[in-house]
Amino acid sequence: MLMEVYVKFKLKEIFVMTLFVALLGGFVGGITWGLLFIMDAGIHFLWVDVKNAISFPFYSIIVCSFGGLLIGLWEQRFGPYPREMAEVLNKVKKGEKIPYNNLHIIAIAALLPLIFGGNLGPEAGLSGVIAGLCFWFSDRFKFIFSEMEELPQIGVAATVGVIFGSPLFAFVNQFEDENKPTAIPKNIKIFVYFVGILSGYGILTLLQNLFGGKLGMGHFPAIETVSGGEWAAAIPLAFVGVMAGMLYYLFKRLVKIAVKPLQKNIILKGIIGGVILGVVGMILPYTMFSGERQMTEVMNSWQGMGFVVLFITGIVKLLMGSVCHQMGWRGGKIFPTIFSGVAIGYAFALVLPIDSIFCVAIVTAALTATVMRKPLAVILLLLICFPINGIVPMTIGAVIGGAIPVPEWIGSTEED
Template sequence: MSLFVALLGGVIGGITWMLLDIMNLGIDLIWAYIPVHIDFIFYPLVICAFGGLVIGLYTKRFGPYPHEMSEIMVEVKAGNKVPYDNLPVVAVAALLPLVFGGSIGPEAGLTGVIVGLCFWFSDRFKFIFAEVEELAQIGMAATIGVIFGSPLFAFVNQIEDEKKPTVIPKNTKILMYFVGIMGGFGALNLLSGIFGGGMGLGRFPAIENVAGGEWLAAIPLALIGVAFGMLYYVFQRLIKVAVSPLKRYTVLKAIIGGIILGGAGMLLPYTMFAGEHQMTMVMDSWESMGFAVLLLTGILKLFIGNICAQMGWRGGNIFPTIFSGVVIGYACALMLPIDPIFCVAVVTAALTATVMRKPMAVILLLLICFPINGIIPMTIGAVIGGAIPLPKWRKLETE
């Protein structure tokens, strides 16, 4: 069983690398190669509107894919089977919004593909292993670990709210999680090392100065992060209500979403795309960007992410949320005489934990980009962000 799970993890890593590579090729073609040969000021607006047309027509033909990662996790943990007869359809649906500049992450689409693949495996090997019914959960953990480059985050994210009894004994299943995650992680790193590609968040330098000023600012900074996390939910609610009259107009809705995305991208380019590559650029230029641009970029990123989700540009929200926390944290750093990395760590952890509701998983995820001496400020932010309750109307929606 361990060997089987390790091989499955390797297959997951290879497929994830392939899909991410296709995504990067598409982005380079549309957003790097073609603009060099076409000098047109409204290029983002036109391309995003065209992307909305393509996404709308594709959705109308095949249905609303991909499903959100949280929806897939609920289905898998409830013991429901995810269909696998339409995996190419899900893969294309996942790539289209990303290639056309959507402010979303790839985790939703890739998770849908991999979980479907795991159910395909389970149906064909159940005569050998009784435990393969739980391959989907192991495969989901491996996919998340591969996408975010964080095996520990994938592990904790998968088991943090796992309460249902499992066929595999608990200790054995923990081992299977690690075997599958490391198999996928190893395959992706091997392929990325040979051929390039993959994803990954930028790496912040070490926090150089932690004194009384930093600790005094920690809780207020965490509350700032929480406030912007709550703003995410406000945007989500308002946009959902505003878009409800367009529910039947799948193509029109996607085109309008593309126009809003492209218009925002013309004003503030970092509001487009998932945000992992843009985060590295912000690290190098945040001081010259200024407070207003940083703050506006962070707020608009939260808004555009919800626009994409509600307008049919479906995908994940983890990468864009982290990016928003980073730019808002840098905006705060411009106004406070404290270490900027400390500032960014607290705000990012608080905002991300407010949205994800999993403090421990957030800390482990952010450790891939923040230095080890940032673990205490991140813990302060994540614990406060995860502890403050959601708005009452949001709780009613999730129940």
């Protein structure tokens, strides 16, 4: 079998493909860093420099409303961008082409809600831009080797790896539910995927160390105690995460119904979304932004926040993700979902006599797997911030969260 593979794929062709994929991965890492750097600089300018200089009590409402106006104007002019990462991945896997004549439009559409405080992650916009660039590469260089059609999938996988800082998550997220035959034999495809992902991750890390612009979800300390109390609470805590995940789908369905009368008034919809975001953000500040930086703050202050604040913050952040998306503030859902799981997990750690990290790990994994529907990918993703001895509770949560189906009356797992 291996001999047949290598007869078809001569050593020279494999070398050229690997070199090309490595260059593509490095390019993906550079583009990703550039967009994240602009996002970080914009957030710092608006929410630190200007906010401190003005010191206005209703600052978040004014800024979010203005952001909603810009987002509405941009969507009215160019259409609803960016697409969800899952939607982009599904299109690429099906062989559907992502246009590359509007990448600057997608990039700006992705940056606006992120900079103006949207409860969104950056993965949606970045995956759309990178997928488009990869299709451009594929069209321009398809004379090099016939398997160029695989480039967009490799590029998107590299993007996922560099955004979340987890090459293994990117790889498994791409392959966990894949059943479509591919132009490249499986063993060679696995190899070139790793080359692209690691190349992108390496370039991004280098640029972040040199120039800044790093995303960071923080790192939880090791689980100190695992006794009968922890194991007795494991299944109930997993169901807490699952129930929160079901609320995610219910919120998405209810908000979509509530916003339906505004669908044709794109600008007003964006402004109202900004007002809601700003008002809620004044009361519960952690419901704004993607949550990866705020997670570290919660890790350091959860014991003084109280059960009610932590629990409501986690639930409302799930709600605000749907509000933002339906109001035209589009972006990713993974970072905010993880933050919600952390907040809810810490809330229950305050009232249960068990290890706090054990509690947070199970709830976060169950919630994230309920939303993503990919248990193995969730475990590998969460390993970038949870300790290695948290893999068992995370596995319990992720398996239960991924196994329990979402009832139709609650909502659909399909992307809007």
